[in-house]
Amino acid sequence: MTDQSHDGDLHALWQSQSRGETTISLDEIRSRARRLERIVARRNLREYVAAAIVTPVFGLTMWVGPSGTIRLGAGLIIAATVFFVYHLHTRGAAKSSPADLALRASLDFHRVQLERQRDLIRSVWSWALLPFVPGFLLLQIGLALALPARTARFIGISVVFLVLLVGLHALNRRAAARIQQRLDRLKENP
């Protein structure tokens, strides 16, 4: 069999599978686009609402907390929440536009997607988790000082919290390293 006839066989075989039977109307497209926008808006709103709930709760603690340590801890959690929301907002604004899908060649698009995924995994620790650690620990210390009988419980909660953070960080580092390997392979052999 010649190379050309083999090509022809393959193309014919491939193209025989579909004749464009699935039709999607413009109204369906518009309604799906609106639905997708609503999903993204709802997801963002959920995070802003969570922040809006956290702030007054810890704001009240900051105001009427029984000790300076607890008040300071609550203040740090509010600061961490504001920092988190700011990052969420700037990340949302930096997302690619619909036209980027067409203006970037696939190799470039693929590379940018992987880099974005790697950077998100690498950095989520520093803007979504770490900022809450000082406030959380200060609160536990403040509570332990206010309720000495429950000190062991507060130490236990703090240890579990820190172990979870370290474990999550280790998992994220591994995932980021795997993505980096794919990026390196893409550079060597596009």
Added chain:
Amino acid sequence: MAPLSDSGSCQDGLYAEAAASYGAALERLAHAYEPDADRRLDLLQDVHVALWRSFASFDGRCSLRTWVYRVAHNVATSQVIRRRGRAPAFVGLDELESMPDVVDREQVLDDRRALDRVMMLIHRLDPFDRQVILLYLEGLDAASIGEITGISAGNVATKVHRVKKVLARRFHEGTP
């Protein structure tokens, strides 16, 4: 619904033209990226939505075909990468070439099954190699594939040649 503006009707017109010309190719693409029927329909709809949205900014700097294929492959690849943790591991062309042949000669006589086998190989391929092969199967030449994917035409030709060798080995050995 509000009346369409000029740019809106241009966007709709471009989308209608793209859907009419490349609808079948987009279905095949969805099939090649997503084995599950429900998810495939979802992917196809996402591709159509992304295309329609992208046409709001179409400025003619590349052909309609290049635009459509770039959007479609970029949407599909993003979804595949996002779901990668739940899917079987992908293989590159090197691994594909060294995978053992398990050819059932009876099967190659049946086009449907031959197509299923091609599809199985494609589903295992790394998303980027997959783009190149799918564009080749759609009948695009190396230069056009290079424009869509961003790799050199020479590199495209090498990749296509290697995959064709694997496919020929698996589907044409022993046929009269």
